[in-house]
Amino acid sequence: xxxxxxxxxxxSQVRALRCILCGAETxxxxxxxxxxxxxxxRMDVCYHPSGDLRERVAQRPFDQWRxxxxxPLPEGAELPPIQVGGSPLSEAPRLxxxxxLRRVWLKDDGRNPSASLxxxxxxxxxxxxxxxxxxRVVCASTGNAASSLACLAASMGLxxxxxxxxxxxxxxxxQLRIFGARVLRVAADYDTxxxxxxxxxTRRPWFNRNCAVNxxxxxxxxxxxxxxxxxLREQIPAWVAVSVGDGCTYAAVVKGLEEAHAAGxxxxxxxxxxxxxEGAQPLVRALEGDGRLELRSAETIAxxxxxxxxxxxxxxxxxxxxxxxxxxxxxxxxxLQGMRDGARLAGIFAExxxxxxxxxxxxARRRGILGSQDEVAILVTGNGLKDTATALTxxxxxxxxxxxxxxIERRLAG
Amino acid sequence: xxxxxxxxxxxSQVRALRCILCGAETxxxxxxxxxxxxxxxRMDVCYHPSGDLRERVAQRPFDQWRxxxxxPLPEGAELPPIQVGGSPLSEAPRLxxxxxLRRVWLKDDGRNPSASLxxxxxxxxxxxxxxxxxxRVVCASTGNAASSLACLAASMGLxxxxxxxxxxxxxxxxQLRIFGARVLRVAADYDTxxxxxxxxxTRRPWFNRNCAVNxxxxxxxxxxxxxxxxxLREQIPAWVAVSVGDGCTYAAVVKGLEEAHAAGxxxxxxxxxxxxxEGAQPLVRALEGDGRLELRSAETIAxxxxxxxxxxxxxxxxxxxxxxxxxxxxxxxxxLQGMRDGARLAGIFAExxxxxxxxxxxxARRRGILGSQDEVAILVTGNGLKDTATALTxxxxxxxxxxxxxxIERRLAG
Numbered sequence: 005x006x007x008x009x010x011x012x013x014x015x016s017q018v019r020a021l022r023c024i025l026c027g028a029e030t031x032x033x034x035x036x037x038x039x040x041x042x043x044x045x046r047m048d049v050c051y052h053p054s055g056d057l058r059e060r061v062a063q064r065p066f067d068q069w070r071x072x073x074x075x076p077l078p079e080g081a082e083l084p085p086i087q088v089g090g091s092p093l094s095e096a097p098r099l100x101x102x103x104x105l106r107r108v109w110l111k112d113d114g115r116n117p118s119a120s121l122x123x124x125x126x127x128x129x130x131x132x133x134x135x136x137x138x139x140r141v142v143c144a145s146t147g148n149a150a151s152s153l154a155c156l157a158a159s160m161g162l163x164x165x166x167x168x169x170x171x172x173x174x175x176x177x178x179q180l181r182i183f184g185a186r187v188l189r190v191a192a193d194y195d196t197x198x199x200x201x202x203x204x205x206t207r208r209p210w211f212n213r214n215c216a217v218n219x220x221x222x223x224x225x226x227x228x229x230x231x232x233x234x235x236l237r238e239q240i241p242a243w244v245a246v247s248v249g250d251g252c253t254y255a256a257v258v259k260g261l262e263e264a265h266a267a268g269x270x271x272x273x274x275x276x277x278x279x280x281x282e283g284a285q286p287l288v289r290a291l292e293g294d295g296r297l298e299l300r301s302a303e304t305i306a307x308x309x310x311x312x313x314x315x316x317x318x319x320x321x322x323x324x325x326x327x328x329x330x331x332x333x334x335x336x337x338x339x340l341q342g343m344r345d346g347a348r349l350a351g352i353f354a355e356x357x358x359x360x361x362x363x364x365x366x367x368a369r370r371r372g373i374l375g376s377q378d379e380v381a382i383l384v385t386g387n388g389l390k391d392t393a394t395a396l397t398x399x400x401x402x403x404x405x406x407x408x409x410x411x412i413e414r415r416l417a418g
Numbered sequence: 419x420x421x422x423x424x425x426x427x428x429x430s431q432v433r434a435l436r437c438i439l440c441g442a443e444t445x446x447x448x449x450x451x452x453x454x455x456x457x458x459x460r461m462d463v464c465y466h467p468s469g470d471l472r473e474r475v476a477q478r479p480f481d482q483w484r485x486x487x488x489x490p491l492p493e494g495a496e497l498p499p500i501q502v503g504g505s506p507l508s509e510a511p512r513l514x515x516x517x518x519l520r521r522v523w524l525k526d527d528g529r530n531p532s533a534s535l536x537x538x539x540x541x542x543x544x545x546x547x548x549x550x551x552x553x554r555v556v557c558a559s560t561g562n563a564a565s566s567l568a569c570l571a572a573s574m575g576l577x578x579x580x581x582x583x584x585x586x587x588x589x590x591x592x593q594l595r596i597f598g599a600r601v602l603r604v605a606a607d608y609d610t611x612x613x614x615x616x617x618x619x620t621r622r623p624w625f626n627r628n629c630a631v632n633x634x635x636x637x638x639x640x641x642x643x644x645x646x647x648x649x650l651r652e653q654i655p656a657w658v659a660v661s662v663g664d665g666c667t668y669a670a671v672v673k674g675l676e677e678a679h680a681a682g683x684x685x686x687x688x689x690x691x692x693x694x695x696e697g698a699q700p701l702v703r704a705l706e707g708d709g710r711l712e713l714r715s716a717e718t719i720a721x722x723x724x725x726x727x728x729x730x731x732x733x734x735x736x737x738x739x740x741x742x743x744x745x746x747x748x749x750x751x752x753x754l755q756g757m758r759d760g761a762r763l764a765g766i767f768a769e770x771x772x773x774x775x776x777x778x779x780x781x782a783r784r785r786g787i788l789g790s791q792d793e794v795a796i797l798v799t800g801n802g803l804k805d806t807a808t809a810l811t812x813x814x815x816x817x818x819x820x821x822x823x824x825x826i827e828r829r830l831a832g
Contacts, residue, residue: 085508086526086765092501098575112500115529117765119803159765161512168816175806181813182802184762188829192821200823204830348598351500351531351573388596389533389803392589399595402582407606409614415602416618 011136015078017054021047021219024319033076036217046319047219048259049076056268061234066090068124068227070234074263075128075227076220078135084159086117088127089227093235093381096350099362103345104369107379109241111232112352114387118148118155118179120308120355121228121253121385125215126152128224130160133211140165143213144194144201146172147308148386153213154183165210167201169194195313215252216315222256229260232381233269240270241379245368247360248278248287248331249309251320257383258323274381277373278324278331279364281306285333286314291324292331305336305394308357308386330373338363340398343388353388353395361385425550429492431468435461435633438733447490450631460733461633462673463490470682475648480504482538482641484648488677489542489641490634492549498573500531502541503641507649507795510764513776517759518783521655521793525646526766528801532562532569532593534722534769535642535667535799539629540566542638544574547625554579557627558608558615560586561722562800567627568597579624581615583608609727629666630729636670643674646795647683654684655793659782661774662692662701662745663723665734671797672737688795691787692738692745693778695720699747700728705738719750719808722771722800744787752777754812757802767802767809775799 011033014020020029023038024046030038038045054073064070068089069077091113100108116123126149133141141157143149144167157164164185168177169192180187190197205212215221233240244261248254258276265273280288281304290297302312314320324331334342339356342363347353354362361382368374388395405412425447428434434443437452438460444452452459468487478484482503483491505527514522530537540563547555555571557563558581571578578599582591583606594601604611619626629635647654658675662668672690679687694702695718704711716726728734738745748756753770756777761767768776775796782788802809819826 084765085510087506087508087529094499094501094573096499112531115501115531117526117529118767119533119801155761155765155767158762159508161763172816174810177816178806178810178813179767179802181816182758182761182767182809183765184758187816188826189816189818190821190826191818196821200821200826203823204826344596344598347569347596348572349575351498351569351571351597353532353569353593353596387533387803388593389801392592395596396588396592399592402586402591402595402601402603404603404605407604407610407614409617412602412604412614412618 011078011132015076017051017073018076019050019052022050024048024322036219046316049219049223054267058268068127068224071227071230074230074267076223077131081131081135082160083131084127084156086159088116088123089231091115091231093232094350099345099349102349103366104376105374105380106377107241109381110350110352110384111228111381112384113228114354114358114384118152119387119390120148120152121225121383122148122152123156124227125221125224126156126213128220129153129211129213129218130156130162132220133162134160136211138209138211139163140210141213142201142205142210144198146176149213149215151176151179154180154185157185158183167197169197216250222252222259225253225256226260226263228383229257230264233261233264237269238271240274241381242274243277243374243378243380244274244383245277245279245361245365245380246383247306247309247357247364247385248280248320249311249357250314251287251316253385254278255316255319255323258327258329273327276327276329277364277368278329279361280331280333281309281339281360282333282335284310284312286312287317287320288331288333290317290321295321306339306356306360307391308355309360330368332364332367332371334360334363334367338367342366343395343398346384352384354384355386355388355390356394358384358386425492425546429490431465431487432490433464433466436464438462438736450633460730463633463637468681472682482541482638482645485641485644488644488681490637491545495545495549496574497545498541498570500573502530502537503645505529505645507646508764513759513763516763517780518790519788519794520791523655523795524764524766524798525642525795526798527642528768528772528798531573532566533801533804534562534566535639535797536562536566537570538641539635539638540570540627542634543567543625543627543632544570544576546634547576548574550625552623552625553577554624555627556615556619556624558612560590563627563629565590565593568594568599571599572597581611583611630664636666636673639667639670640674640677642797643671644678647675647678651683652685654688655795656688657691657788657792657794658688658797659691659693659775659779659794660797661720661723661771661778661799662694662734663725663771664728665701665730667799668692669730669733669737672741672743687741690741690743691778691782692743693775694745694747695723695753695774696747696749698724698726700726701731701734702745702747704731704735705745709735720753720770720774721805722769723774744782746778746781746785748774748777748781752781756780757809757812760798766798768798769800769802769804770808772798772800
């Protein structure tokens, strides 16, 4: 917990932090778990009623700060100079036709500064860290959370320390180091690295960007829903689809849609389809079963959702129940097909975890969860350029031809 | 040249195509070189005076089609469903301080659909190809031109054929194949591949996306200047900087600024600093020497500007002279420094050719071309995720630590 701080009390638009288990509320902005429910409990940020926001936001820039009444932004907080959010939304009529749906929208969060949706919560983190006078921001990750934190911290001139496990791949470390983060590679697996990071960070004036414990990060993530609702208004589809790893993003997407509805942007709350990989589907199993979590190791090409132990399990489960949401899992082969479909039918190259969402929508149509008259907005959570190695396995190579004009002509005619 | 076509005459806002050598004009939209000056001559698109456009564009979406009075868009042309242009502009005060300049702006064209500025001209190409009823779009390239063409063609449902030379790297081919382009790998070098593509394409109803011969592509590229001018208006800096390979982009940036000035967006035309790599600096040599082009092989890590034979030499040279522009070259070591500076001081991870521009601004400051009171807008033409292998060479690795809390604490204290 930082010492010097302009973030010693909750911003005026925030009513309280509320325990997701017992509902107890607190006004302490640094109470990230509930006293009664213990250190594994999680908090949600609750706002004072905003009233209708449609007119109020209309003249603001289209980025994630546009919805400041629904964000834990301290008064006068410094924002990153680079644009976060405001990602493009496009219709994909040929993809819709291929999937057998009436209409498909794609929201391309791969256009964010470090090329994933995670830039939204990381931006929230660095803004609060700066407001709190934190000495550093810190997280344990090798994936999009880490690269987005390194990127956003650099944009604000804030030092970052990233703990990575032994097996972190070199290109991902390169991105962290390019942004100047201090990278500590721990001779251990991810879980041990995470625990070490957690213990070391909490005894320092560092800001912990860990979506599972930090209640403010979901607030950054939910802006993808606010933007979607703000753009589509009455045209909002009945379904939104997103891939699910540890559950934070799913919970955030639902929360954002609920708040967008309360703020007058959309006439109803769309149902949210959560897509997991077959090799990492604890939430699918919990929702199909008795609601209890069964931990298994994760095995899928979609590294951003390769989570065996979802640390925001309860938030995701609660959100799914409130939302009448659905969950399903897709195979790696389906994910590669989703990658080709998104690229070839809509011009959007998605990373495997985002392509899983395209595949999940196809699967939902196959199972009859979606019908031919349904409309869906697919959240593309990361850019395919983040993992070209997997993309290579999704396609066949080029056609080899000799440097012979007549021969090439014959090939083209054939 | 396509056969069936709604693009049989120039759009009404276009006055003529004009030969850049003799100034002769034509109304034939398919006359891509001048009858008098021969097949190596190049044409420029000239418009009827647009008058002041500031009010007229104000209510339109912020993407490259916003400036349609200054684009060769046929009436009612279909546009790609994905957003092209409208790239974010950010101030970079810490980078400005490090470079010893008053103010630095970064325009991040790495946020385009396939993550480079080349999406602008490729979007122009597919729009005209669709309007012309072309059967396919085609180009010879392994770089950003090819991936952007594959991406934009896919977004419009237009088939694409890409000719690549034998040595094209696998990850770049993956991106082309993901977007579903037909990729012909020719057992030859780039120049032979380019010539073969050219001959084969011109005898078919295919649309040739080759910036050196196709006069319309520069029109897509110039929109980066139009956006910059539109956003900054009276705040436009005295200098704009961009890296230079074959010269098309430089010429386009100057043309865009001139047209933005004529349309009332900016009070003067900024000077444009062109940055080449030391191992590929034919334009620097020509401008320092007698204006004649000396062909050499190109050798630099910045693949997007590794051009020994700039095929739009004359357009770039003319633009530099009209503009009082400056050219200089930077070393590969400077380019890597530019990559670290952009990422660490501004949160923008640029591909080597774009990092070269940051390095070039530093070099211009060192040489006194820029002074401490100068302001510069740097065009970031491509995303660093396109070439993480080079980024790996720009940084040192992580710090290895044991899975031992006390030992990590000692390191952090040290």
